[in-house]
Amino acid sequence: MSNDFLEERQQVLDAVKRIVAAGLVSGASGNVSRRIATPNVELFAVTASRVPYHRFGIDDVLVVDAEIDPVVGDGIPSSESLAHMAVYAARPDVGAVIHTHSVYASAFAVAAQPIPCVLDEQVVILGGAVAVAEYGASASQRLADNAVAALGDRAAVLLKHHGLLGVGSDLEEAVAVVDLAERVARVRLLSMQLGAAHELPSAVVSAEQLVYRMMKGFKP
Numbered sequence: 001m002s003n004d005f006l007e008e009r010q011q012v013l014d015a016v017k018r019i020v021a022a023g024l025v026s027g028a029s030g031n032v033s034r035r036i037a038t039p040n041v042e043l044f045a046v047t048a049s050r051v052p053y054h055r056f057g058i059d060d061v062l063v064v065d066a067e068i069d070p071v072v073g074d075g076i077p078s079s080e081s082l083a084h085m086a087v088y089a090a091r092p093d094v095g096a097v098i099h100t101h102s103v104y105a106s107a108f109a110v111a112a113q114p115i116p117c118v119l120d121e122q123v124v125i126l127g128g129a130v131a132v133a134e135y136g137a138s139a140s141q142r143l144a145d146n147a148v149a150a151l152g153d154r155a156a157v158l159l160k161h162h163g164l165l166g167v168g169s170d171l172e173e174a175v176a177v178v179d180l181a182e183r184v185a186r187v188r189l190l191s192m193q194l195g196a197a198h199e200l201p202s203a204v205v206s207a208e209q210l211v212y213r214m215m216k217g218f219k220p
């Protein structure tokens with residue numbers, strides 16, 4: 001094999017280590033991928049399925065094509081690869097996708113409650129409120145389609161009865177997205193318990209959404 005995409009796979013492994021350290025995933029839950037542009041074909045580095053994070057290594061980051069057929073590595077690609085590929089197909093701006101089962105985001109996903117705009121940095125980084133995708137069974141095309149529909153042009157979406165999906169132009173950004181989405185969920189819940197879960201003024205949300213769209217290069 002002339003090109004094992006070691007650099008790209010290492011970046012995915014580094015992102016895995018960061019979300020583990022941040023407590024956003026445990027066991028073998030969740031998954032990480034990034035787009036790899038090659039001259040002839042678009043490829044993706046994606047974490048392997050069912051490998052516990054405590055023994056996760058570079059060999060557990062595979063390279064697949066858009067049909068999830070193996071290019072590099074022997075493992076089984078993450079069970080949510082369909083969702084990752086659906087996002088890449090729908091969002092040319094997305095270079096990395098991370099799926100977590102982080103607890104507070106999952107609580108909102110179970111309650112089927114979107115997370116409104118509550119923190120100042122939320123709109124610029126996540127694009128606005130975090131919506132809840134309609135239910136689709138794990139690893140199904142329905143989950144993938146529902147996630148893409150509810151994600152829209154934002155950076156994070158809740159998967160009903162399941163967890164969170166975050167996207168970014170690169171892995172760095174995607175890690176920041178899933179980290180912030182979990183914090184927003186936690187803060188929202190705590191503020192509800194305090195009995196004063198105020199939301200950002202709509203004028204602030206609109207102004208910050210313009211900034212988000214500008215940074216993403218979206219048309220106004």
Ligand SMILES: [Zn+2]
Nearest residue numbers: 030099162163
């Ligand atoms: Zn999952």
